[in-house]
Amino acid sequence: MLEKKIDFVKVSEGKYDFWLKEKFFSTHVKNKPPFSIVLPPPNITGKLHLGHALDTVLSDIIIRYKQANGFDTVWIPGMDHAGIATQTKLIDFLKTKGINWRLLGRKKFLEEAWEWKKTYADIIRSQWKLLGLSLDYSQERFTLDEDLNRCVNKVFVNLYNKNLIYRGERIINWDITLKTALSDVEVLYKKEKGNLYYFKYFLDGTKIFLPVATTRPETIFGDTAIVVNPNDKRYKKYIGQYCLNPINNKKLIIIGDKYVDINFGSGVLKCTPAHDKNDFELSIKNKLDKINIMNEDGTMNENAAFCEGLDRNLCRKKVVHFLKKNNFLLKIEKITHQVAYSERSDTVIEPRLSKQWFVKMKELAKKVIDLQNSDNKIIFFPNMFSKKLLEWAKNVNDWCISRQLWWGHQIPVYYKRNTNDFIVCELPPKDLENYYQDEDVLDTWFSSSLWPFTSLHWPKNDYYYDRYFPTSLLVTGYDLIFFWIFRMIVQSLEHTKKPPFLGCLIHGLIRDQNNRKMSKSMGNGVDPVDVINKYGIDSLRYFLSANSTPGLDISFQEQKIIAGFNFLNKIWNSARYVLNIIGSDFCEQEIIFENLSTIDKYVISMLQKTIQKMTVNNDKYRFHISLHALYSFVYDDFCSFYLETSKINRDNETTKQVLFFILKNIVFLIYPFCPFIAEELYQNMPHSKKSIMQEDYPKYQADLVLKKSVSDVLLIKEIIKDIRNIKTTNKIQPNHPVNIDIYTTEKLFDGFLECLSHFVFAKNVQVFKDKYQRADNDKKIVLQYAKISLSVDLQIDKDNVKKMLIKNLEEINKSIQRSEKLLNNKKFLEKADKQKVIEEKTKYSEKILTRTKILARINEIK
């Protein structure tokens, strides 16, 4: 016997271990079509948050749904070493223990990192379990595993040999805290108020000066030229002459370049090639010197003269102070500008000239564009993200992949000692004593970008790779399109000649109830574990699937979780009732549709429509629609109506069969979304398989749908509602018995009268074949429908009856007006769908009939 209320702790207990023990997640059947997903590997930096819960739960629903639909599914789990993120966290962690990571040394540090990985991997696995994910653990991978390292090296060598990887001295984004280069996507821009300083740069040997504007005065030591627009009337005459750098009197050539915006600032640009990307480009074009003035940690180096050793911010102050004192400062303008910050350390990025490894992206991106413009394109759900991807691919820059970190894939490049020679190879050279390996590691996204094929055993062309690659679907958030999705497609096309996945389901972010992004710094994050402890995993899963629209953000609201729990509790209790009614000796029999009563047919019809709607939308990953259909079926058709009518004759064997049939289908339909409750109910009801995981998903059966039964039953639902309404508005007890006379020439469906008496406590129901005659008492209510009239003996005040009738009349008049407008429109009759026209005409005549009856009734009442 089931509990009155779901005890989700009890329900969830042991299920996951049972599924694991039965190997349901890791058994693969060759004779079924394959369906594969690789899990976006979570970072080993902490616990999983709601965002992870969202995309893993969506994936799990899909995997379970596909498996129940006859696919051989596989879902590959794994985790990401998350180079920079993990290293940052580990450094902080070591610091709390009083350990300086640099002093610890690379080897010891990496040992600590692997320990860290072990700890967090266990936490993550326990959360996967909590979420109920049907992952094939036999295939679990870690992005820094040895075999994956070999893949990374192979890819690196491939790209290098194709001349798609190069080493070069470029301006990169330098993180002074972590002392590493970053790629462009790891930089965040924040709008900030700042100063725009105007300095005087005097022309050599004159008292004429050019006003030069800068937001970063400290870079003045690195100036190697002054640039003006060659079309700028104010300054073009000075091109070719020299200015003096006010800080050190160094001669700076004045050059002309159209890059300079005449209207911005003063129209004069100081060129600092080693500390600005655009200035660097200018310096290449114009063969200018590049002076590096800063150390790796953001302090000034020997080129900064009297500022040597100062932090960049202090240097800025000192430079401004110096120039002001010596009368070189023209003015300071307050401006709002975008300042680049490191995504990881949240310190201001320093553009810095540095020798790094890069991937040439233009050529690779072209293949992505070609793919998405072909018939074999990856299908995005929703489709608009395909456009976003293309936009990105068209504007992509070279990808800086080297990081000055320890935790990651060390770059497979070996330099010959005491020379400039190096070799690029998958395995270390044999005479290693003559070589040393590049100290740097690769951007963590480099190995992530290989994930779909390396996790499926590439480059081994084995069974797994052959069968499951390309993967069927990728499920992830839109925030990862550029970091990850794009790069995966690039790498996959290059190395496997195939796309990494055939479809891509994109979801949004989970926001808090005030629609703010959830973030640690704001402290508004919600821990999925808390939600699970409070409402159970299935309530969370229901929330995540029923409230998310592909591609759009979700606002997290506890009341929605509660609503989900209530829905599941509803199913639970209906099951409790059904199981109680059918009894322990119940034996399932095949239902013969033709022999059923109208109401039985109705509920089965509605079930079929629900199955149809759910199947269509599940296939498009539109779970919110699919679950909405199930929700209204469960509440409106099953619980409120059928289950109630079934109480009329509980002992009827056919009713029991239908009740069970419906319940069973509801449990199967909800299973992919809420597997724990579904399994619990399955185990508690008559069943033939070991687990619900072995059952098939319900299939739509057109032969179980009857059109007429629907409209008949809808009528009685309407009648019930009206009578209840009258009772409520007239303050009559709901269970107050009423006498009802029915006037109709139509044949009432079987069960009609029983329904009426059950739902509205009708007594002495009499049916008259003749047309309705004036009731002998004006206080009786008469309800008018097109083919049926009801005289309901409720002894209500005459005025109230009249009021009610007038309200009805107004409603029907409105509706008639609409129909007349439509039917008087010749063009509508000509051009509209013929079925639609017939429908409209039928409705119209029914409405007219009803109106006539209501009018007559109003006239009767004096």
Next chain:
RNA sequence: GGGCAUUUAGUUCAAUGGUAGAACGCUUGUUUAACAAGCAAGAGGCCAGUGGUUCGAUUCCACUAGUGCCCACCA
């Protein structure tokens, strides 16, 4: 500057080329033999604005306005 999305009930969100739905909240009633985290009834929306396509537009298209996001970035 370029691009994308979004605007629907008090709130959070759906759906839809043919009289707009849910949840929560609100009002009223109800302990009617599964469920009071229940049941029943009800109030509440000219679907942002203006045009266009259409027999018909909340839905498709264009423009405008508000909101949000992404990319680029000016020294």
